[in-house]
Structure formats: structure tokens, C-alpha cells
Amino acid sequence: MNALPDRRLNAFRPDLAEEALKGTVAAGRYVTGVPARIAVPVAALRPRPDEAAGIDTQVLFGEGVRVLDRAAGWAWVKSDFDGYVGYLPETALDAAAAPATHVVGVPRTFAYTGPDLRTPAAFVLSIGSRLTIVGESETRGTRYFTLEGGQSVIAGHCLPAGGTAGGDYVTIAGRFLETPYLWGGRSGFGLDCSALVQLSMMMAGRSAPRDSDMQAAGLGAPVAREELRRGDLVFWKGHVAIMEDETTIIHANGHTMSVAREPLAAAVERTAYLYQQPTGYRRPV
Structure with a gap:
């Protein structure tokens, strides 16, 4: 069967x-x-x-x-x-309505009740949120975009739809440092290990599957541990980390309950009793 x-x-x-x-x-x-x-x-x-x-x-x-x-x-x-x-x-x-015109390009931002930072915040938006802009204005030198619902967002916190927050997804991942860890989370308010990879790549104009096992199975090509460099991925069973350089990783993890930076060797030693050795290494392409 x-x-x-x-x-x-x-x-x-x-x-x-x-x-x-x-x-x-x-x-x-x-x-x-x-x-x-x-x-x-x-x-x-x-x-x-x-x-x-x-x-x-x-x-x-x-x-x-x-x-x-x-x-x-x-x-x-x-x-x-x-x-x-x-x-x-x-x-x-x-x-469903008109296609989004912009995307939030910073980890978090507010949607205000009016085009002024002194007005109450109506709600908070995460990086990657899709916005349909219907107008714009300026208050005391700050530009605001107007949303369909009448709320206002800081124009400088938005990118044109299809735009990127930069070409290096590792730099984008670094902007999430100290963001709380959240199982299943996929936003600037809280995220898990594979969402850090997916969301950072998305904001760099690249694509990645959602879960770590999907990423380990087909994101990029395998590499050897001694070949690791910036942007490569390290996989354990149920976990993924991003190489910031040849020896340091960035990952959303349950040990610090945040997105954190640490030496790869220290992470391997610390997690060995629970997760054994890494299961593989891949270079996204």
C-alpha cells in the first residue's frame, strides 16, 4: 500500500x-x-x-x-x-481582496489609529506581514502609509511587495536575536528554529520549507562539517541552526528560549545527551 x-x-x-x-x-x-x-x-x-x-x-x-x-x-x-x-x-x-502592495520589513512595527506616532496603536504587525496601502501622509517629517482599515504604519518600516530586507539571510536572522522561542511560532513576536530559517530566507527573497525535517531533506545540498561556512545549516533530529561563520551558529532554541548565538562546538556538546550528534549539514542554494 x-x-x-x-x-x-x-x-x-x-x-x-x-x-x-x-x-x-x-x-x-x-x-x-x-x-x-x-x-x-x-x-x-x-x-x-x-x-x-x-x-x-x-x-x-x-x-x-x-x-x-x-x-x-x-x-x-x-x-x-x-x-x-x-x-x-x-x-x-x-x-480575499486586492493584492498586497507592501510587506513589513522590520521585525515588528505598530499600526496606529492615525498618522501620528502619538496616537494609540491599533495592533502590532510582524515582519513579513502583507499590507495593501491605499494612501500616505506626513506628520512632523515622518511618512505614514494608510491601510485599508484606516490605520497608519510607518512608511520606512515597509518594503514594496516582492522587495527584500537584504540579500544575506544570515544578517536578517541576526535581527531576531533575543526574540522569544515559540514552538510553532513564525513571526517577529516568537518563532521556532525552522521558522527562523524560513522567515529570514523569505525576507531575503529566497524560499525554504517550513519544518526542519523538510529543510534537512531538500534545502540546498549536503556539505561536510569541515566545509561549513556562513549561511550553511546544521541539523539535529528536530532542530536546525544557521552558521553565522565557520564556528558560530544562530538558532531559535529551547535552552535559552530565544534566538541566540553560540559556538557550534558548544551547542553540539551541550545537546549530545538529548539529541546525539548533528544528523547533517546543508548549503542552501
């Missing part, structure tokens, strides 16, 4: 599956899904419609999803960005 597709990236249940899986998995019916976008700063994607379920990943403000089903206040969705599948509250969604 053929193994079932990876449920993280393929939407299927006994009663319902995405149209692309027709002929691959059995389901009561198949759907293409309805486009929608995320209307809250960060939405947790869970493996089942239950607030007590662990977080698999997160989707950010303005990111697109396909809604495959709605029931009891929950939506079953598939992310347009990385194909991740899961459940989130229907209240996190808005109808």
Missing part, C-alpha cells in the same frame, strides 16, 4: 480533500477552496479545530489562504505561502 501524503502539506480527511489529491486519496468529496486572507496580526494553525491543540505553524497578517471547509467557528485552510494545512478560527479571516 502506498503511504499517504504528508498531512502537513496535503489537505485530506475521510469526508473532504483538496482537488489536487483526487485519485491519490479517497474522500467523500474534493474542493479547490475559497480564497481568503489573514485579518489578524498572527493566526495559529492547528492540527485540529481545538484551542487546546498545539500550534503547528502561524500565518501572518495579509497572507493568503484557501479555505477548504468551515464548521463550528473554525476554518480548515491551506496556506498560499508554503502550503501548510491546518485549522484556525474563522474570525482570523477576511475575504
Whole structure:
């Protein structure tokens, strides 16, 4: 019997599956899904419609999803960005609208109730959030962009859609130092080890799978430990770290509960009793 597709990236249940899986998995019916976008700063994607379920990943403000089903206040969705599948509250969604014009290019920023830093903040936005700008203004020399909902964001904190925060994803990863570790987190407010890789690469105009096992299986090409250099990745079972230089790593980790920098050799020695030796090394291309 053929193994079932990876449920993280393929939407299927006994009663319902995405149209692309027709002929691959059995389901009561198949759907293409309805486009929608995320209307809250960060939405947790869970493996089942239950607030007590662990977080698999997160989707950010303005990111697109396909809604495959709605029931009891929950939506079953598939992310347009990385194909991740899961459940989130229907209240996190808005109808799909005009394509985003900009993306937040700093780790965190505020959406103010008006075009003035002295006005109350309506909500907070993470790096990578997609914005549709409908106007702009200036107050005391600071430019603001106006969002569809009427809120204002600092123009200097935004990049044109498709723009990058720089070409070196390791430098971008370094901007997250001391950001709290969060299992399943994928934002400037908290993130896990593989999200640090994915989010940093995204902001450098590159792509990476969401989870560390996916990254270890196919992101770039294998290299030997003695060949490690800046930008290479080190994998343990269930963990990934970024080489900042030939001897130092940056990683979101449960030891410091933050994004931290430490010598690779020290990390290997510290984690050996739990995770043994690294399982591989890869150079993203």
C-alpha cells in the first residue's frame, strides 16, 4: 500500500480533500477552496479545530489562504505561502481582496489609529506581514502609509511587495536575536528554529520549507562539517541552526528560549545527551 501524503502539506480527511489529491486519496468529496486572507496580526494553525491543540505553524497578517471547509467557528485552510494545512478560527479571516502592495520589513512595527506616532496603536504587525496601502501622509517629517482599515504604519518600516530586507539571510536572522522561542511560532513576536530559517530566507527573497525535517531533506545540498561556512545549516533530529561563520551558529532554541548565538562546538556538546550528534549539514542554494 502506498503511504499517504504528508498531512502537513496535503489537505485530506475521510469526508473532504483538496482537488489536487483526487485519485491519490479517497474522500467523500474534493474542493479547490475559497480564497481568503489573514485579518489578524498572527493566526495559529492547528492540527485540529481545538484551542487546546498545539500550534503547528502561524500565518501572518495579509497572507493568503484557501479555505477548504468551515464548521463550528473554525476554518480548515491551506496556506498560499508554503502550503501548510491546518485549522484556525474563522474570525482570523477576511475575504480575499486586492493584492498586497507592501510587506513589513522590520521585525515588528505598530499600526496606529492615525498618522501620528502619538496616537494609540491599533495592533502590532510582524515582519513579513502583507499590507495593501491605499494612501500616505506626513506628520512632523515622518511618512505614514494608510491601510485599508484606516490605520497608519510607518512608511520606512515597509518594503514594496516582492522587495527584500537584504540579500544575506544570515544578517536578517541576526535581527531576531533575543526574540522569544515559540514552538510553532513564525513571526517577529516568537518563532521556532525552522521558522527562523524560513522567515529570514523569505525576507531575503529566497524560499525554504517550513519544518526542519523538510529543510534537512531538500534545502540546498549536503556539505561536510569541515566545509561549513556562513549561511550553511546544521541539523539535529528536530532542530536546525544557521552558521553565522565557520564556528558560530544562530538558532531559535529551547535552552535559552530565544534566538541566540553560540559556538557550534558548544551547542553540539551541550545537546549530545538529548539529541546525539548533528544528523547533517546543508548549503542552501
